Amino acid sequence: MEIPVIRNVLEANGKMAAQLRALFARHGVLVLNLISSPGAGKTSLLERTLSDLREEFRMAVIEGDLQTDNDARRVAATGARAVQINTEGGCHLDSNMVMDALAQLDPAAMDILFIENVGNLVCPVEFDCGEDAKVALLSVTEGDDKPEKYPLLFNLAACMVLNKVDLLPHVDFDMGRARDFATRLNKDLTICEVSCRTGQGLEDWYGWLRQQRAAKKSA
């Protein structure tokens, strides 16, 4: 009984996502959908990125949370445009919510739009939000087995940001094992090892961003 309804929901979501994708393409906006467990560091990565690249790109953020506008406030403090979506308990963002948020954003005034999804390694992966690419964040404190245990995200993401590498000396995390699981799921995955706390490795992430943005612009 449940299955046809879910299929309809995903179909409707896909149609709206296609409209979004066309809209973003018209303006040459690079759109990235950031997905991770709660607390992996999505907002911290955005804070760093929005500050460090502010002279280079015009960036905006759609913040998805069950409750609170804490993350939108953190992001707005960098000077970037931020729109908060509260899902009121909902476990993921969808393309309708992104379309609604666009009422408060001007695609003609953006080079990069980040969609910070609800903290959840499962449900957000299923809902296309019109993005060019999904970015998976994994913090080393979560364990090196997560790509194997939550494969769909790592299979579909274009980039995996391995965050909190400053904590590696204090946790049991086998970097080789995590990278091996992830690249077995997805041989084209770009992997950036970073610490949003110390700044270590962020240049790799910025390099990937620049490359994606250049490809989008010339498309």
Place this chain on the structure above:
Amino acid sequence: MEIPVIRNVLEANGKMAAQLRALFARHGVLVLNLISSPGAGKTSLLERTLSDLREEFRMAVIEGDLQTDNDARRVAATGARAVQINTEGGCHLDSNMVMDALAQLDPAAMDILFIENVGNLVCPVEFDCGEDAKVALLSVTEGDDKPEKYPLLFNLAACMVLNKVDLLPHVDFDMGRARDFATRLNKDLTICEVSCRTGQGLEDWYGWLRQQRAAKKSA
């Protein structure tokens, strides 16, 4: 269109959960539903508990994962009975899955049944699995804002286990802030600060378990 279907799903789940609850009550089994983000330490807490209390209680585990039987194998290595449920991408356990798993477990031969839910702070909270209590795990590496941002779990849980306190010197986590958010949501919440890695604080958790088990036995 979606809402009546969801209501039906939750109603059907609730009916099966009531049957489970009656069955567990008949045998005096204490049932705990462990919920957290991926990598907060549910399996590590179980490994410790099953080893340390093996002379005291007869314990079994139902392991919920999207994929793999890694966690069931870790838990079974302690000598406890473990049944793996693979949700094949599903974001939570429900009462039907627990009923199915009971075909491989004998309620008359258990004092405590742990249900280790899928790693997800959102969806598992909505699905009653016939448990006596939900136990929320939060690791200090996830940030002190999580009770505020994911309130339903902390509102409904009877106990919050704050794990990985051995990493407190290396992260920005305000214990007072986390405790304050959580107890504002739920004034009866028991909070145990532990490190499953070092063993620190586990006696508090065991004390809570003993109390719950004694209350269930005499009910």
